[in-house]
Amino acid sequence: MALNxxxxxxxxxxxxxxxxxxxxxxxxxxNLYMAANGKEALEILGENWVDLVFSDINxxxxxxxxxxxxxxxxxxxxxxxVIVVSTEGSSTRxxxxxxxxxxxxxxxxxxxxxxxxxxxxxxGGGNQ
Numbered sequence: 001m002a003l004n005x006x007x008x009x010x011x012x013x014x015x016x017x018x019x020x021x022x023x024x025x026x027x028x029x030x031n032l033y034m035a036a037n038g039k040e041a042l043e044i045l046g047e048n049w050v051d052l053v054f055s056d057i058n059x060x061x062x063x064x065x066x067x068x069x070x071x072x073x074x075x076x077x078x079x080x081x082v083i084v085v086s087t088e089g090s091s092t093r094x095x096x097x098x099x100x101x102x103x104x105x106x107x108x109x110x111x112x113x114x115x116x117x118x119x120x121x122x123x124g125g126g127n128q
Contacts, residue, residue: 002030003123004048008041008055008064009085014108018054018085018115025116038067045077052123054106057086057097068100081122085110 005027007018015034022029033048035041039062041055053071057064064084071077081103089107097105103122106114 002028003051003119004031004033005029006033006035006041006044006048006050006053008035008038008053008059008067010036010056010059012036014056014085021110021112021115022119025112025119027116027119036061038062038064038070041067042070042077045071045080050080052119053080053082054085055082057084057088057093065097065100068097068102072101083118083122 005022007015009015009018019032022032031048033044033050035044037059038055041053042062044050055064055067064086068082071080071082078101082101083104083106084097084102085106085108087108094105104118106118
């Protein structure tokens, strides 16, 4: 099953790296959407069917945490798994994110194998 994936990061380079890593990891992608912040991401989510979101935490305009909170206020968006990709990695922070409904946490830098395994864990195995 090919996925519609949204990558949210204020760094164009990081967005490109995640896109390339998904390709290297042989994650089946149907459509790949890109957003520079949470506000752009919510606009894309409002107009497109998305199966999975990769998001940074710290971004200008609207950060990842606020975006996730807004997604959880919406009956449709609430069901979309969010994988946080960040350099910020304190266990307290990760626990707070999981309480907000984040499906997984990937710390930068990451490998294609890690990305593939996390995607499989989140969308594979009958989670949807």
